[in-house]
Amino acid sequence: MGYYHLSLFFLIVTACIFQQFVPSLSSLYDAKILLVPLVFLCAVVTVDTGPMLILGFVAGFLWDAQHVITPLPAELSGNPEVYGDPGGDVRFGYSIILYALMGLFMQGLQPLFREGKWHVSAILAGIAIFLYLSAEYLCLTFVRGDLIISRGLFLKISFTALLTMLLCPLIFWILYRLAALFHYTITYEGLAPDREAAN
Amino acid sequence: MKPINFVVLVLFICGVVWALTLSERTVRRIQQTYYATIGPFLKGGSAMETRARDFLEEIEHSKDLENRLRAIEEEYIKLRSIEGRLRELESENAVLRRALDFKEKMRLNVVAARVIKRQPATWWETAIIDKGQNDSIGAGVPIIAPGGLAGKVDIASADTCSMILLTDERCQVSVQVAGTPEVGILHGMRGRYGEEPRLILRHLSREAAILPGMKVITTGKGGLFPSNLLIGTVREYTPGPVEGVALVQPSVNFDELGVVFVIAQKSEPEG
Numbered sequence: 001m002g003y004y005h006l007s008l009f010f011l012i013v014t015a016c017i018f019q020q021f022v023p024s025l026s027s028l029y030d031a032k033i034l035l036v037p038l039v040f041l042c043a044v045v046t047v048d049t050g051p052m053l054i055l056g057f058v059a060g061f062l063w064d065a066q067h068v069i070t071p072l073p074a075e076l077s078g079n080p081e082v083y084g085d086p087g088g089d090v091r092f093g094y095s096i097i098l099y100a101l102m103g104l105f106m107q108g109l110q111p112l113f114r115e116g117k118w119h120v121s122a123i124l125a126g127i128a129i130f131l132y133l134s135a136e137y138l139c140l141t142f143v144r145g146d147l148i149i150s151r152g153l154f155l156k157i158s159f160t161a162l163l164t165m166l167l168c169p170l171i172f173w174i175l176y177r178l179a180a181l182f183h184y185t186i187t188y189e190g191l192a193p194d195r196e197a198a199n
Numbered sequence: 200m201k202p203i204n205f206v207v208l209v210l211f212i213c214g215v216v217w218a219l220t221l222s223e224r225t226v227r228r229i230q231q232t233y234y235a236t237i238g239p240f241l242k243g244g245s246a247m248e249t250r251a252r253d254f255l256e257e258i259e260h261s262k263d264l265e266n267r268l269r270a271i272e273e274e275y276i277k278l279r280s281i282e283g284r285l286r287e288l289e290s291e292n293a294v295l296r297r298a299l300d301f302k303e304k305m306r307l308n309v310v311a312a313r314v315i316k317r318q319p320a321t322w323w324e325t326a327i328i329d330k331g332q333n334d335s336i337g338a339g340v341p342i343i344a345p346g347g348l349a350g351k352v353d354i355a356s357a358d359t360c361s362m363i364l365l366t367d368e369r370c371q372v373s374v375q376v377a378g379t380p381e382v383g384i385l386h387g388m389r390g391r392y393g394e395e396p397r398l399i400l401r402h403l404s405r406e407a408a409i410l411p412g413m414k415v416i417t418t419g420k421g422g423l424f425p426s427n428l429l430i431g432t433v434r435e436y437t438p439g440p441v442e443g444v445a446l447v448q449p450s451v452n453f454d455e456l457g458v459v460f461v462i463a464q465k466s467e468p469e470g
Contacts, residue, residue: 016237017237017240020237020240020241020244020316021244021248021316024317026393026454029392029393030392030393032321034321048201048204049200049201049204049207049208050201050203050204050206050207050208051207053207053208053211054207054211056211057211057214057215060218061218062233064218065229065230065233066230066233066320067320067321067322067323068226068230069323069325069353069363069367069369070223070226070227070230070353070354071223072338072339072353073223073224073227073338076338076339076423077339077423078371078373078421078422078423079420079421079422081421082373082384082420082421082422083371083373083384083421083423089369091219092218092219092221092226092229093215093218093219093221094219096214096215096218097215100211100215133321136321136322137322137390140322140389141389144368144389146389148388148389148390149390150390150391150392152390152391152392152393152394153390153392155392155393156392156393160321
């Protein structure tokens with residue numbers, strides 16, 4: 001763990017703040033760019049499994065602190081005779097697991113990224129966002145009941161994944177700049193001769 | 200697996216178990232701290248956003264004038280620009296007057312607040328307002344907007360509050376269809392994107408005499424919301440084998456939620 005890893009932590013916190021100012025696009029089914037998952041997904045392909053899990057914990061924790069609606073205390077939930085079933089919601093902390101799963105998914109193609117094929121990771125990030133949002137929606141559906149799937153929902157998830165994916169090159173550029181600044185090696189150029197030698 | 204990664208994995212699992220088993224009270228405290236931390240950024244960002252929007256509007260307005268009045272004298276362009284700005288102020292003034300009039304008509308002790316962030320979450324219908332505990336606002340208090348009930352406070356930090364909008368599935372309200380004895384529980388609908396927001400009203404009688412266009416108001420029962428607050432208008436009623444269900448169009452325009460009023464202290468007894 002070095003300064004580069006520390007800078008990734010600050011990058012995620014910064015993304016969390018900037019996420020507040022990203023608007024939903026009503027013309028695209030309320031799709032929006034998800035900065036925190038994007039920064040996490042791009043960052044995890046540049047690090048090992050250990051730092052990936054730590055980043056996943058931080059990002060998931062902050063994400064849930066922002067998003068999860070925690071039930072109000074009993075005294076503020078209204079008369080139970082009137083509001084008998086307040087309805088369930090996902091538990092605080094569920095995003096940490098989803099982030100870790102996304103991280104493992106991204107790290108599956110890490111060797112390609114380290115060979116300099118960042119565009120493969122960018123496409124994979126789009127797929128990961130799509131899967132993440134689908135899993136998040138299914139978690140909500142599971143605890144609340146009533147499976148509601150509509151065209152609007154599918155388009156919202158798709159546009160969100162697409163818009164987020166389009167920002168990948170920018171995040172990778174920032175990561176390369178940070179790596180250069182802190183003398184961290186992302187691309188292992190030594191892999192290429194090794195492969196040639198093997199052939 | 201490297202030993203260090205194994206250690207991190209064990210710590211990660213412990214961390215997940217810890218996070219998942221946190222009590223609701225602790226989670227609310229964490230969220231309160233989170234909102235208190237990002238509050239200044241939100242307020243500052245919102246002010247910048249307003250300034251930038253004003254600036255862009257001015258540019259757009261100037262360009263529009265330039266295209267339309269290219270052949271007219273410079274003095275005339277200036278006058279039109281001033282007129283445009285005055286109209287903008289007049290319109291803003293009318294909105295504020297309506298809001299003030301609404302506040303005066305309310306028989307409740309309300310605190311006016313500005314929505315500084317609309318729908319920050321992906322699936323949850325929420326917003327952030329620029330008033331908090333410093334203005335005697337606590338969790339669970341109702342929020343109204345010109346038009347009727349808008350939602351309730353979820354997390355209250357010192358300077359800001361996170362509110363759950365009426366269009367969210369988790370915001371349940373005890374309501375009555377005006378002019379009928381029909382009462383039920385109303386909440387938002389999940390999974391509707393790219394469409395007008397609709398609310399769903401459940402637990403109605405199987406064969407209720409409910410017609411489209413009827414008003415829906417709060418009953419005041421249950422101790423959460425005051426009575427007789429307008430919610431919306433019935434769009435459709437579907438009788439069912441056990442209970443009737445109605446779709447309600449909200450009376451508040453949630454796309455243009457600018458100024459809201461938080462009921463800081465109830466001045467009339469609830470049912």
